[in-house]
Amino acid sequence: MGKRVAFxxxxxxxxxxxxxxxxVSALIALDSKGFDITFVAPDKDQTVTKNFLxxxxxxxxxxxxxxxxxxxxxxxxxxxSIKAEDYDLVVLPGGFGAALNLCDFAIKGENCTVDPxxxxxxxxxxxxxxxxxxxxxxxxxxxxxxxGVTVTIGNDAATASKIEQMGARHRSCPVDDAVTDxxxxxxxxxxxxxxxxxxxxxNGAVRMVEELEKLL
Amino acid sequence: MGKRVAFxxxxxxxxxxxxxxxxVSALIALDSKGFDITFVAPDKDQTVTKNFLxxxxxxxxxxxxxxxxxxxxxxxxxxxSIKAEDYDLVVLPGGFGAALNLCDFAIKGENCTVDPxxxxxxxxxxxxxxxxxxxxxxxxxxxxxxxGVTVTIGNDAATASKIEQMGARHRSCPVDDAVTDxxxxxxxxxxxxxxxxxxxxxNGAVRMVEELEKLL
Numbered sequence: 001m002g003k004r005v006a007f008x009x010x011x012x013x014x015x016x017x018x019x020x021x022x023x024v025s026a027l028i029a030l031d032s033k034g035f036d037i038t039f040v041a042p043d044k045d046q047t048v049t050k051n052f053l054x055x056x057x058x059x060x061x062x063x064x065x066x067x068x069x070x071x072x073x074x075x076x077x078x079x080x081s082i083k084a085e086d087y088d089l090v091v092l093p094g095g096f097g098a099a100l101n102l103c104d105f106a107i108k109g110e111n112c113t114v115d116p117x118x119x120x121x122x123x124x125x126x127x128x129x130x131x132x133x134x135x136x137x138x139x140x141x142x143x144x145x146x147x148g149v150t151v152t153i154g155n156d157a158a159t160a161s162k163i164e165q166m167g168a169r170h171r172s173c174p175v176d177d178a179v180t181d182x183x184x185x186x187x188x189x190x191x192x193x194x195x196x197x198x199x200x201x202x203n204g205a206v207r208m209v210e211e212l213e214k215l216l
Numbered sequence: 217m218g219k220r221v222a223f224x225x226x227x228x229x230x231x232x233x234x235x236x237x238x239x240v241s242a243l244i245a246l247d248s249k250g251f252d253i254t255f256v257a258p259d260k261d262q263t264v265t266k267n268f269l270x271x272x273x274x275x276x277x278x279x280x281x282x283x284x285x286x287x288x289x290x291x292x293x294x295x296x297s298i299k300a301e302d303y304d305l306v307v308l309p310g311g312f313g314a315a316l317n318l319c320d321f322a323i324k325g326e327n328c329t330v331d332p333x334x335x336x337x338x339x340x341x342x343x344x345x346x347x348x349x350x351x352x353x354x355x356x357x358x359x360x361x362x363x364g365v366t367v368t369i370g371n372d373a374a375t376a377s378k379i380e381q382m383g384a385r386h387r388s389c390p391v392d393d394a395v396t397d398x399x400x401x402x403x404x405x406x407x408x409x410x411x412x413x414x415x416x417x418x419n420g421a422v423r424m425v426e427e428l429e430k431l432l
Binding site: 012013014015020021024025027028031032037051052053055065066069070071072073074076197198199200201202 | 228229230231236237240241243244247248253267268269271281282285286287288289290292413414415416417418
């Protein structure tokens with residue numbers, strides 16, 4: 001069996017959940033290398049549900065787990081049912097869901113807090129030396145949890161500044177590359193913080209997975 | 217500008233809409249080769265909305281266009297607003313949405329009919345010699361519309377038999393390959409009719425796009 005990845009979803013669609021192209025790009029890159037993927041998500045309501053044509057918030061409540069199950073093809077576990085010790089690494093694709101449902105960075109910026117179940121998983125992973133990969137805006141989560149880590153969200157100055165205010169370090173990175181913090185075992189890639197389309201997202205995801213593999 | 221693709225979505229998630237891994241795999245393959253992608257979908261209610269954990273039908277009506285917009289990152293046109301003449305090819309990813317919302321094959325099998333807007337687009341494309349690519353179960357749509365075409369859905373005997381009853385020919389195909397009907401300019405690949413994971417879907421999508429490119 002391949003190395004076991006806990007793949008953390010935050011819904012389905014970048015305006016209120018997981019960015020779909022990022023998730024699938026990472027999945028292809030991981031599956032191509034024989035990783036054994038387990039989808040997980042918090043079993044709670046989404047913070048918002050968006051109309052993707054108008055950007056309006058809908059008067060409708062969707063569940064993070066059920067929407068994430070669309071990307072997971074129905075095979076997804078609740079975050080509170082898994083333990084980091086059963087996995088070799090954790091991967092977090094981006095999308096606003098990462099900053100709305102996994103933490104509240106989209107609302108509170110540098111004063112954000114991380115969902116307790118997400119925090120538990122990532123703290124246990126990090127304390128046990130297990131690598132963490134994060135794409136797009138999701139690097140704000142390890143930045144919030146682990147002072148001193150180095151991450152990238154591409155080159156957006158405002159977001160980079162908030163990351164530094166949280167006590168992490170930001171390093172600029174092109175879309176087709178990834179930043180590796182070897183000491184803290186965290187790999188991040190800009191994805192749609194910079195990407196102009198799915199091919200660029202995919203190239204960055206492949207680089208992230210290559211770097212994660214080196215840490216295992 | 218690259219060759220222009222009309223990329224037809226049927227929702228978001230394989231149990232009631234577009235299969236997400238298939239759509240993104242095709243998008244990466246197309247974008248990597250410089251194709252210019254326009255997302256389109258019929259502006260109508262989904263036939264069903266599924267709970268992806270339990271497979272139950274939900275008492276909830278979602279719109280094909282709005283859910284497709286999740287894969288399209290908000291940039292999607294209604295099918296009735298486009299003309300085949302403005303595109304160089306048409307691509308249809310699979311998922312039950314293709315057999316529930318773009319046609320009713322999932323309900324009526326070989327007696328299915330195709331959504332009139334989908335039919336118009338595909339007939340205009342075919343009459344003007346524009347290639348059509350289809351993945352997974354979506355090949356039943358050209359099989360229904362165009363007697364004598366050769367397609368694959370992998371090797372599922374029951375579905376292959378229905379395709380032949382509709383007057384098309386079925387050819388078995390491994391997951392990492394595609395079947396090209398050169399005369400009718402139709403390329404099909406099995407995707408999740410056979411695939412065990414996203415890497416196999418992606419390899420088939422790359423083959424489909426390579427074959428489509430040869431026809432242009």
